[in-house]
Amino acid sequence: MYKIMIVEDEEKIRCIIQSALEKWGFEVCYAEDFSKVFEEFVEKKPHLVIMDINLPVYDGFYWCSKIRAIAKVPILFLSSRSTNMDIVMAVQMGGDDYVTKPFSMEVLMAKINALLRRTYSYVEPSLEAINYKDVILSLRDNTIYYNNQSLELTKNEFKILYVLMKNHETIISREKLMQELWEDESFIDDNTLTVNINRLRKKLNEAGLEDFITTIKNQGYIIK
Structure with missing residues (x-):
């Protein structure tokens, strides 16, 4: 069953679309906090997004570009804005199709069915990111997204954070982290691991993520 996410702040329109989608057998979710559309997208893992342009906090173009940074899921714009510039902007931000309001269900x-067929005929959907407590780690470009800002990581910093986030709430030993880095044919000794973790913590602190990684004495590290 395909899951479709509706990003629409007009409840009446959202409910009409949701009802129609459910009758067609789709699973439906929708944005609840319009300041965290990106985080909700990662958490809910939809196969397709229906995106309005005029939204509270940030517009649909902004959220489309954020989603496009980590995923290739089809995004269909649904808006009362119908100028050529709006349509061009939608395409440039990564939109796949555009429907103007008022619209025919x-x-x-x-259009939804056509996008789903084209996108998922031969491949399974995949979301190339990990999300934990609104911290999003992109597996495509070694970048952290948090609080509407992005932070690039080095290869080793990314590997360390990936292991810790993937195994959140679990203590990961220093030996385990070094093994993960060794598997990638990147030689790393105990002192190098310490340097990388300290650099990673500094970047996280600058992004407002103080104490995101906790040291457990004589055991290792944990994200909790």
């Missing part, structure tokens, strides 16, 4: 459903 039959046309909308046809």
Whole structure:
């Protein structure tokens, strides 16, 4: 069953679309906090997004570009804005199709089904990111997204954070972290691991993520 996420702040329109999608057998979710659309997208893992442009906090173009940084899921814009510039902007931000309001539900459903067929005929959907407590780690470009800012990591910093986030709430020993880095044919000794963790912590602190990684004496590290 495909899951579709609706990003629409007009409840009446959202409910109409949701009802139609559910009748077609789709699983439906929708944005609840319009300041955290990106985080909700990562958490809910939809196969397709229906995106309005005029939204509270940030517009649909902004959220589309954020989503595009980590995922290739189809994004269909649904908006009352119908100028050529709006449509061009939607495409440039990574949108796959555009429907103007007022709209025909039959046309909308046809476009949704066409996008799903084109996108998932031969490949399974995948979300190339990990999300924990609104900290999003992109597996595509070694970047952290948090609180509407992005932070690039070195290869080793990324590997360390990936292991810790993937195993959150679990203590990971220094030996385990060094093994993970060794598997990638990157030689790393105990002192180098300490340097990388300290640099990673400094970057996290600068992004407002103080104490994101906790040291457990004589055991290792944990994200909790």
